[in-house]
Amino acid sequence: MKKTILIAPLNWGLGHVTRCIPIISALLENNFNPIIASDGQALLLLKKEFPDLLALELPSYQIEYPKNGKNLKWKLFKNSLKTVRAVRQEKKIIAEWIPEYNINGIISDNRLGIYSYKVPSVYITHQLKVMSGNTTWITSKIHQQFIKKYTECWIPDFESEPNLSGKLGHLAKTSLKIKYIGSLSRLNKKDIQIKYDLMIVLSGLEPQRGLFEAKLKKEVLKYEGKTVFIKGVIEENQIKKQEGNVTYYNFMTSKELEKTFNSSELILCRAGYTTIMDLAQLQKKAFFVPTPGQFEQEYLAKYLLQENLIPFATQDNFKIELLLEIDNYKGLPRKASQLNWGKLFQVFE
Known part of the structure; x- marks a missing residue:
């Protein structure tokens, strides 16, 4: 029997959803049955990329940007009650979905309510440290408390230098169950004519x-x-x-x-x-x-x-x-990412 894995990226721009595409493809290649879940443009993109997979809708975090970028932190704070409400809804939905869809594991990309103590739950983030100006220490601590609820935390970066995320994805000391999985991209380099x-x-x-x-x-x-x-x-x-x-x-x-x-x-x-x-x-x-x-x-x-x-x-x-x-400028260094998907997915066994 194929194990069913729910994978749910945050709908904030397209970054969270696009980096989940290679993970979904790897799940299919390793004989898992992925279910995709998100909201808004993220869910629409997943449906276009994987039209044959079951797609479920989650509540929106209702993240909004102000016209003046300097007001972003205040805007996010004002919307925080909506986000908290969405996270609570996610928890209730997940409790219902696990038996309904026979879910054996969960992968959440920055969706804070997508986890369960009944099945292995993985959290994906490159932000162990959440930058927010003079409140960075508070936002980082809050985020790390959420990460502790998960079985594992996958960081799409390299543990040693050179790395891509700098101090965002690297802490001097931590008790979090972290795995650095290397760089994730849905794209491959090809030698074709410049157009x-x-x-x-x-x-x-x-x-x-x-x-x-x-x-x-x-x-x-x-x-x-x-x-x-x-x-x-x-x-x-x-x-x-x-x-x-x-x-x-x-x-x-x-x-x-x-x-x-x-x-x-x-x-x-x-x-x-x-x-x-x-x-x-x-x-x-x-x-x-x-x-x-x-x-x-x-x-x-x-x-x-x-x-x-x-x-x-x-x-x-x-x-x-x-x-x-x-x-x-030199451009980014390409560091080979030899990811063993089978070994990584052992968390769901």
Whole structure:
């Protein structure tokens, strides 16, 4: 009998869901029966990637970004009651789903209520330390208390240097049951002909995604090279539009993204951790524009700049001419990730 594993990524941008795609594929290859669960665009993307799998809907955390990035922490605090309510709902739902769907194990990517003491439960995160400015110590302690409820915590990074997450995914001392599983990417490096001089990839929540899109549509008019512009809006149908030397897409599937990344010379994108893992896997040089007010992305962008790997600019200060700085940086090192999925999945035995 195949064991049934529920895998549930957080719907916050597309990073959590896209890094779960290789895990779902590995579960299928190792004779497990995955059930996918999330909400919003994350669930819609999973349905597109795995149309034959059972897909279940979870309550939304109702995460919202302010127009002014400096107000993000206050906005998240105001929404915290909605998040707490969603986490409580998740716990009740999981208690019902385990017997209903004969679930033998759980994998949660940053969904705090998706666990059970009745079956092995795994938590995925690269944020043992949760950056929030002067309250980082509080948010980190709260997050670590949630992690303790799980059988194991998988960190998609390398334990030793060089690593990709810096102090986000590495603590000097901890009693948490941690496993560093190496970098996770749904994409593979392929030697194919370069088609685009620049690939722009947007992601994240509104209104910041839309504000950045509007700015880049103006900036890209000053760029002479051939550009592909992926808006990062998951919809029922893919929309392609050509405007001058820019080809616009609302979204791409994993196979399409893999081909487009490999056939692009330079990448302009957010400093999301999943994007960083993709860039390391594909060996692509990039320029980062962190989401305003998102401390994690701001930290990662500064960390990789200090390592002389990737340049960045704030959203307010970004100009297309800054892409010339990319040549002065080394790009991310590719560190082979030899993950033994069979051994990793032994937690469900």
